[in-house]
Amino acid sequence: xxxxxxxxxxxxxxxxxxxxxxxxxxxxxxxxxxxxxxxxxxxxxxxxxxxxxxxxxxxxxxxxxxxxxxxxxxxxxxxxxxxxxxxxxxxxxxxxxxxxxxxxxxxxxxxxxxxxxxxxxxxxxxxxxxxxxxxxxxxxxxxxxxxxxxxxxxxxxxxxxxxxxxxxxxxxxxxxxxxxxxxxxxxxxxxxxxxxxxxxxxxxxxxxxxxxxxxxxxxxxxxxxxxxxxxxxxxxxxxxxxxxxxxxxxxxxxxxxxxxxxxxxxxxxxxxxxxxxxxxxxxxxxxxxxxxxxxxxxxxxxxxxxxxxxxxxxxxxxxxxxxxxxxxxxxxxxxxxxxxxxxxxxxxxxxxxxxxxxxxxxxxxxxxxxxxxxxxxxxxxxxxxxxxxxxxxxxxxxxxxxxxxxxxxxxxxxxx
Ligand code: EPZ
Numbered sequence: 184x185x186x187x188x189x190x191x192x193x194x195x196x197x198x199x200x201x202x203x204x205x206x207x208x209x210x211x212x213x214x215x216x217x218x219x220x221x222x223x224x225x226x227x228x229x230x231x232x233x234x235x236x237x238x239x240x241x242x243x244x245x246x247x248x249x250x251x252x253x254x255x256x257x258x259x260x261x262x263x264x265x266x267x268x269x270x271x272x273x274x275x276x277x278x279x280x281x282x283x284x285x286x287x288x289x290x291x292x293x294x295x296x297x298x299x300x301x302x303x304x305x306x307x308x309x310x311x312x313x314x315x316x317x318x319x320x321x322x323x324x325x326x327x328x329x330x331x332x333x334x335x336x337x338x339x340x341x342x343x344x345x346x347x348x349x350x351x352x353x354x355x356x357x358x359x360x361x362x363x364x365x366x367x368x369x370x371x372x373x374x375x376x377x378x379x380x381x382x383x384x385x386x387x388x389x390x391x392x393x394x395x396x397x398x399x400x401x402x403x404x405x406x407x408x409x410x411x412x413x414x415x416x417x418x419x420x421x422x423x424x425x426x427x428x429x430x431x432x433x434x435x436x437x438x439x440x441x442x443x444x445x446x447x448x449x450x451x452x453x454x455x456x457x458x459x460x461x462x463x464x465x466x467x468x469x470x471x472x473x474x475x476x477x478x479x480x481x482x483x484x485x486x487x488x489x490x491x492x493x494x495x496x497x498x499x500x501x502x503x504x505x506x507x508x509x510x511x512x513x514x515x516x517x518x519x520x521x522x523x524x525x526x527x528x529x530x531x532x533x534x535x536x537x538x539x540x541x542x543x544x545x546x547x548x549x550x551x552x553x554x555x556x557x558x559x560x561x562x563x564x565x566x567x568x569x570x571x572x573x574x575x576x577x578x579x580x581x582x583x584x585x586x587x588x589x590x591x592x593x594x595x596x597x598x599x
Contacts, residue, residue, distance in 0.1 A: 187572045187586070189563030190595040191545060194468070195430040197592045201418050201437040202228035202583040203411035206275075206346075207373040211380050211411065212236050213278035214354040216245070216257045217285050218384055220406030224253040227411055228583045231576075235272050239279075242267045252408075260286070266325070271296040273580075277305055277347060280326070281354045284317050289330040291322075300552055301511035307341060307348035314339045315352070315359050336361030336400050344369050344481040349396070350377055356398040357386035365396040371482040372441040376412040383407040415441040416488045417582060418463060420557055422446075423492040424592070425465040426454050426472055427499055428565045432592060433464040444485050448493070451475045452500060472496060474504035474539050481510070491517045491558040497537035498526035499565065506535040517555035520548040524566055545570040553581045560585070564594045571599070 203226035213236065215222040227233060227249070240247050244261035248254050260282075270276040276295035283290040294305065309319050309326070314337045318329035336359045339352055349369040354377070356363035368374070370392050378391030384407050387399040418437040425432035426449060439446070439458040446456055449465060452472040457464045474497045479487040487510040497504045498521055508514050518528050518535055523546045527538040545568030550556035556578040563570030575598075578585055586596050 184598050185574060185576055186599050187560055187563070187575045188597050188599045189545075189560065189570045189572065191564050191566045191568065191570065192542070193428060193564050193593050193595060195424045195428040195432060195564060195589065195592040195594060198433040198435060199421060199588050199592065200435045201413045201421070202226075202230075204228075204373060204376065204414040205230055205232060205581045207376040208233060208411050209236055209273070209275035210278055210350050210373065210377050211409065212240070212253070212255065213275060214281055214350070214377070214381070215255050216240070216260065216279070216282035217354060217358065218404035218406065219258040219260075219286075220404070222255040222406055223408040224255070225408070225410040226413075227253045228414065230581055230583050231579045232273050232275065232581060235269050236275060239267060239269050239276065242269070266291070266293050274303055274347070277308055278351060278354070280308065280312065280328070280351055283328050284312065284331065284334070284355055285358050290328050291325050292328070293325040300514040305347075307343060307345045308351045311339050311341070311348055311352035312355060315355055315363065317355070334359035336363040336398070338364045338366065340366040341368065343367075346371050346373065349374055353378065353388060353391070353396060353398060354381060357381050357388065357401060357404065359398075359400040361400055363398040363400070365398070366394070368394050368396045369481060370394055372412060372415060372438075380407070380409045383409055412441075413437040416486065416554075418442060419445045419486070419489045420492055420582075422449060422463065422465040423489075423496055424561050424564070424589070426452060426467045427496050427561055429467050429470065430592070431464070431466040431468050433462060435462050437461060437463055439463050444483060445489055448475050448477065448485070452496065472500040474500035474502040474537060476504050477506045479507065479509050487511060487514065488554055490514060491554045492561070494518065494528070494535055494537065495521065495558045495562050497539060498528060499541075499543060500539040503536065503538045506537065508533050516551035517558050520555070520559055521562060523548055524562055524570070542567055544568060547571045547573065550574045550577045553577050557582055557585070560589070560596065564589065564596075
């Protein structure tokens with residue numbers, strides 16, 4: 184049952200509720216270990232990466248359950264060698280580092296995994312933590328954290344913008360002695376959400392979302408109830424579903440401010456976009472999209488997590504276009520699969536040259552990572568005939584109830 188069989192072409196129309204942010208939830212779940220007080224999280228999505236994070240924390244002695252909300256109690260946490268193999272499954276495991284440094288002051292952490300879209304190094308995380316006084320060594324396949332008596336606030340100027348490293352340093356700095364200034368910080372909405380969570384725990388973080396964040400260290404963190412922000416990439420993905428299928432989809436429980444550049448690009452394709460306080464609607468009925476050039480870059484620029492979805496859009500749009508991927512070195516694995524379906528795409532260095540075609544043809548294709556898997560499923564929804572997407576397990580990592588949500592919009596998808 185690791186395949187989707189999809190019948191196309193279908194116009195996707197209707198309304199769906201956007202789930203909580205995968206990337207914000209993962210970071211918040213792991214850094215909640217910075218306090219031993221109970222935490223309640225609302226709007227955490229039901230996706231596989233969250234299930235893996237819950238299993239990892241449970242193995243470490245954390246009491247964590249999901250009744251109406253997610254309840255986390257890490258007062259009884261035990262293990263100091265974080266070696267369970269699940270850590271390799273998700274990139275977010277790197278956010279165990281703050282807890283090892285703050286709670287135990289020493290320990291080991293095997294290096295995390297994640298989507299195969301690039302090397303995914305952690306050098307910036309380690310460099311930033313060392314600037315706060317943490318003693319961390321790379322030992323082949325794991326990190327060794329030596330006892331550190333006191334973390335001292337510092338000015339940390341990242342050479343490269345990193346979402347993960349900004350989160351790691353920002354969270355540890357909340358409990359360092361004195362003030363920390365992070366320069367060249369990531370500005371993503373998830374950074375703001377995580378800072379809001381930490382401030383609710385009693386941290387003093389100023390200017391999250393700007394490229395210079397100030398953190399005034401406090402002695403301890405309390406408990407809190409926190410509502411996770413909506414997932415902006417899931418929202419963008421469903422807007423693309425309407426755009427590529429000539430449909431009309433309204434996304435509830437989302438936030439328009441986090442998607443400004445994506446909406447600007449979608450408007451350029453000819454889509455009719457309307458929105459309110461917590462909803463966005465895209466209508467492409469009766470229209471053929473115009474192709475659009477894309478350059479991925481750190482927020483507020485175009486998000487790399489929307490690159491494969493726009494590759495699909497450009498594949499079936501009028502005219503030719505260029506998509507440039509500037510963040511990850513191996514994020515074109517969907518291109519060969521789209522070509523099997525009749526797309527006219529060429530890769531040149533870190534660019535995809537797209538020439539739009541009138542339609543795609545149903546084929547057998549392989550999913551390789553989270554975002555390419557959803558783009559292949561959407562390609563199957565609009566292609567003529569049957570598409571079978573193999574290795575579909577990637578999609579469950581980041582899209583809650585994806586088959587049901589798409590079928591409720593008129594898709595015909597079955598698991599085989
Ligand atoms: C986060 O990954 C997200 N993952 C990614 O989403 C997202 O694509 C990425 O940020 C960029 O926005 C999670 O939040 C779990 P980075 P992260 O550190 O933190 C290099 C998805 O599909 N780098 O911002 O790993 C790195 O190689 C996933 O939801 C270093 O060189 O990304 C990349 O080229 C995919 N050294 C660039 O920086 C480091 O220590 C940006 O990476 C860290 C990163």
